[in-house]
Amino acid sequence: MITKLSAQDFLEKGETIPMIDVRTPAEFEQGHIPGAINIPIFTNEERAQVGTKYKRSTKDAAVLLGLELVGPKLSVFVRRAKKISIDGEVLIHCWRGGMRSGSMAWLFETAGLKPSLLVGGYKAYRQYIRKSFSKPTNLVVIGGYTGSGKTEVLHKLIEMNEQVLDLEGVANHKGSVFGALGQADQPTTEQYENDLAKIWLEFDHTKPIWTEDESHAVGSVWINDVLFDQMRKAPLLAIIIPKSERIKRLVKEYACFDIEILKQMCKKIEKRLGGLKVKKAFESLDQGDFATVADITLDYYDKAYGHGLDTRTTQEVYRLNIEKDEPEKNAKLLIEYLKKLN
Numbered sequence: 001m002i003t004k005l006s007a008q009d010f011l012e013k014g015e016t017i018p019m020i021d022v023r024t025p026a027e028f029e030q031g032h033i034p035g036a037i038n039i040p041i042f043t044n045e046e047r048a049q050v051g052t053k054y055k056r057s058t059k060d061a062a063v064l065l066g067l068e069l070v071g072p073k074l075s076v077f078v079r080r081a082k083k084i085s086i087d088g089e090v091l092i093h094c095w096r097g098g099m100r101s102g103s104m105a106w107l108f109e110t111a112g113l114k115p116s117l118l119v120g121g122y123k124a125y126r127q128y129i130r131k132s133f134s135k136p137t138n139l140v141v142i143g144g145y146t147g148s149g150k151t152e153v154l155h156k157l158i159e160m161n162e163q164v165l166d167l168e169g170v171a172n173h174k175g176s177v178f179g180a181l182g183q184a185d186q187p188t189t190e191q192y193e194n195d196l197a198k199i200w201l202e203f204d205h206t207k208p209i210w211t212e213d214e215s216h217a218v219g220s221v222w223i224n225d226v227l228f229d230q231m232r233k234a235p236l237l238a239i240i241i242p243k244s245e246r247i248k249r250l251v252k253e254y255a256c257f258d259i260e261i262l263k264q265m266c267k268k269i270e271k272r273l274g275g276l277k278v279k280k281a282f283e284s285l286d287q288g289d290f291a292t293v294a295d296i297t298l299d300y301y302d303k304a305y306g307h308g309l310d311t312r313t314t315q316e317v318y319r320l321n322i323e324k325d326e327p328e329k330n331a332k333l334l335i336e337y338l339k340k341l342n
Helices: 007-013 025-030 042-057 059-084 099-110 121-132 152-160 167-169 189-202 225-233 243-254 259-268 273-286 290-311 326-342
Strands: 003-005 019-023 089-093 113-116 139-145 163-165 209-213 236-238 317-321
Touching: 003 326, 007 089, 007 113, 007 121, 025 189, 025 259, 042 059, 089 121, 099 113, 099 163, 121 189, 139 152, 139 167, 139 225, 152 167, 152 209, 152 326, 167 189, 189 326, 236 326, 243 290, 243 326, 259 273, 259 290, 273 290, 317 326
Parallel strands: 003 113, 019 089, 089 113, 139 209, 139 236, 163 209, 236 317
Antiparallel strands: none
């Protein structure tokens, strides 16, 4: 008997039972349930062939073509499923919970496995996770000017067993024009949302959830509107650290990169910095004076962030003046400050 599961039940079972995504590799790459294994019924090219046949001929002709393409691969599907199954159990989904996942479930059941299907497929999963971002929560946003060590503060909060949604960590990007340096490739925006949702669903939303102040875009990915709205309504604790401390951090983080790459990054914000400042930055890079480069770029970022901080109307903003860039100490300070607010 093939069991049918809601998105919530599917994800809960997916914590211990393998999830098989039978969509094409291209669909899987665009976005998939974190932890799912791709066993595609069709290759990208085969699915295109079947789709063309359906449009130009009939549904029956498309089905027959599909059977011809898939037939030689059936034993391979079964072997792979048996290899990864847990006590014979597997979870299966396709895009809408239709023919692809239904056919694979029938095959696996015939071969002695115990398959369960996601009702509504990946589309239902996407609807479920998007709705989850609107649930009542207890977000706390950490703000502060560029170079304040906010990411490291978040990591210290994790070490202190606090709940943290690391938006930049999941995005593989530090937010600024320099943010991609030293990072892995970014996921698609769809996959970014899926990865964030996995973390989000595991939180206890009655307790504080710490995250970093971000704009809608983190590099090339986009924070969905519902989560971004939650962030804008949450209290913002801005750690205000002297510019001299922030310059030290930026030099430490970016002076290790090739000078020509750093010049390319500066060039990207030339219109905002101005030609003279970019020229000065280039000269400083050639001289190994990374502190001056950091000082120049902070002029732009500080003005932009300061304006944003001053003009927020839907958010409680609390400024914490801190003398030193000491992430562990500052993480503890934030925890204590939040306790006083509550």
